[in-house]
Amino acid sequence: MKFDISGNPAYGDLTVALEAGETFWSEGGAMSRMSSHLELKTRLVSGLVKSVVRRLVGGESLLISEYTAAQMAFVSLTPSCPGTILHRRMNGDRFYLTAGSFLACTPNMELQTKFGGLRSFFSGEGAFLIEISGSGDLFFNSFGGVVEKDVNGELVVDTGHVVAFEPTLSYTIGGMGGIKQTMFSGEGLVMRFNGRGKLFLQTRQLPALAGWLTPYCR
Amino acid sequence: MNIEILSKGAFESALVQLEHGDELISDAGAMYRASANVDIDVTTRSRGKGGLLAGVKRLLSGNTFFLSTYRTTDGQRGEVGLAPTHQGEIFVIDVEPSTPWICAGGSFLGCSSGLQVDTQFQGLKGFVSGESLFFVEVSGSGQLLVNAFGRIVESDVDHSLTVDTGHLVAFQKSLQYSMTKAGGSWMQSWLAGEGIVMNFSGQGSILTQSHNPTEFGKRLGPLLPTRKQ
Numbered sequence A: 001m002k003f004d005i006s007g008n009p010a011y012g013d014l015t016v017a018l019e020a021g022e023t024f025w026s027e028g029g030a031m032s033r034m035s036s037h038l039e040l041k042t043r044l045v046s047g048l049v050k051s052v053v054r055r056l057v058g059g060e061s062l063l064i065s066e067y068t069a070a071q072m073a074f075v076s077l078t079p080s081c082p083g084t085i086l087h088r089r090m091n092g093d094r095f096y097l098t099a100g101s102f103l104a105c106t107p108n109m110e111l112q113t114k115f116g117g118l119r120s121f122f123s124g125e126g127a128f129l130i131e132i133s134g135s136g137d138l139f140f141n142s143f144g145g146v147v148e149k150d151v152n153g154e155l156v157v158d159t160g161h162v163v164a165f166e167p168t169l170s171y172t173i174g175g176m177g178g179i180k181q182t183m184f185s186g187e188g189l190v191m192r193f194n195g196r197g198k199l200f201l202q203t204r205q206l207p208a209l210a211g212w213l214t215p216y217c218r
Numbered sequence B: 001m002n003i004e005i006l007s008k009g010a011f012e013s014a015l016v017q018l019e020h021g022d023e024l025i026s027d028a029g030a031m032y033r034a035s036a037n038v039d040i041d042v043t044t045r046s047r048g049k050g051g052l053l054a055g056v057k058r059l060l061s062g063n064t065f066f067l068s069t070y071r072t073t074d075g076q077r078g079e080v081g082l083a084p085t086h087q088g089e090i091f092v093i094d095v096e097p098s099t100p101w102i103c104a105g106g107s108f109l110g111c112s113s114g115l116q117v118d119t120q121f122q123g124l125k126g127f128v129s130g131e132s133l134f135f136v137e138v139s140g141s142g143q144l145l146v147n148a149f150g151r152i153v154e155s156d157v158d159h160s161l162t163v164d165t166g167h168l169v170a171f172q173k174s175l176q177y178s179m180t181k182a183g184g185s186w187m188q189s190w191l192a193g194e195g196i197v198m199n200f201s202g203q204g205s206i207l208t209q210s211h212n213p214t215e216f217g218k219r220l221g222p223l224l225p226t227r228k229q
Helices: A048-058 A120-121 A179-184 A207-216 B054-061 B123-129 B186-192 B211-225
Strands: A002-006 A013-018 A023-027 A031-034 A039-043 A064-067 A071-077 A085-099 A102-105 A110-116 A128-141 A147-160 A162-165 A168-173 A189-202 B002-006 B011-020 B024-027 B031-034 B036-045 B067-072 B076-081 B090-095 B101-105 B108-112 B113-123 B134-140 B140-148 B152-164 B168-172 B176-181 B198-210
Touching: A002 A128, A013 A023, A013 A102, A023 A071, A031 A064, A031 B198, A128 A162, A147 A162, A179 B168, A207 B211, B002 B090, B011 B067, B011 B108, B024 B076, B031 B036, B036 B076, B067 B076, B067 B123, B076 B152, B090 B134, B090 B152, B101 B140, B108 B113, B108 B134, B113 B140, B140 B168, B152 B168
Parallel strands: none
Antiparallel strands: A002 A013, A013 A071, A023 A064, A023 A102, A031 A071, A031 B152, A039 A064, A085 A128, A085 A162, A102 A128, A110 A128, A147 A189, A162 A189, A168 A189, B002 B011, B011 B076, B024 B067, B024 B108, B031 B076, B036 B067, B090 B140, B101 B134, B101 B168, B108 B140, B113 B134, B152 B198, B168 B198, B176 B198
16 A cells, blocks of 8 residues: 655645555545545444444544455545645554544544543534544644644643644643633633643634634625 | 746636737636736627527536636737636646547636637536536637646546546546446445546546535535525
8 A cells, every 4th residue: 555645735635556455444525536446335433323423523424435446546535624634653552633634544443532521612622532543554634734743841722723642642621811811812722732742733723714704705 | 828827836826928819718707917908808608609598508507607808909918817716726728629628617717719618518417416517618729727626636547537526627528427426335425425426438638626615615614604595
């Protein structure tokens, strides 16, 4: 299996070359073009109930698209939002993605939805995380460009800008400053990361774009 | 006529140099700058094939009702800048008489006047897809400008290629296609969120866009206020 990411930072797309007998998973609706003989099936990852929960709360498709090659084939995959695609090699470890950041992975990885806590629920952002575990190649995406930050100690970030982070980081969700600052600074809720590990941030957020666009929608 | 693509990358535009006697046709509203000696004429008809019906067909194809025609008035050289409505790349296609091109509705940005622009009803084939109800056929000899949502990738079809309807920009008419399902069954395909795809066969070129407006709309739409009726 060979991977090629092109078009970063604005229009990342992923092309996967499959050998005979190989399988690949993606978020539903991500396929832009593929070999005609490639077999596409939908698949419930981690059972029906968990899949339904993931669909309802995680923002990702209820079902994963599974591509199986009977002979050499290719498939091109794109996230729904213009932005950057990143690759991560998983070696039996865990990784956290925010809702909407999952694009694709090699088969048999475990995808689970994690509730980010009650406070995150009210922020309307980052309320749910997807926990990925297992071994293989993972591809995830941002809206806009990506800033990769090595956290060592503490870092404060806006919840809507978080794409992914390593499990060695812990976080709390809260306001920035007092109640006045939280309500009027426009920052809303922030995540305070602690520990040592990699944090991936996106340079734009979709709810903010929608907010800017709203007055122009007639 | 000379075409230059400006601002390479995420937000491209086209600058077209017109010699005396040259004519440029564009999607109405695509012009963002022009030299003072350029005259604009708005028509409801494409060259050759005229009348109100052709305009209505164009309207239905997702393109505006009118096409604009630009020419210089004083015998001097002039220029017209064209910008698409959405972000992405622009591609210049050299159309030859032997191989007309088909553009998905909304991908047509402009062309030289030596080309005929005709909307081509796809019947039920187009209707089922829910996207690109109409295609625009461009034939003759000249240069065609297409725009896209995101990056444009050119694929040469040898035997077969499957393309999601939301990613199609344009293809050579020498290719045959059928609308079909991506998955093993209609239910599988629908559940996967892939819906309808186009299966191309034969020999020819296809342009696809990296991003799918429908998929982006699915994400952005719920965050916007409900549309006023």
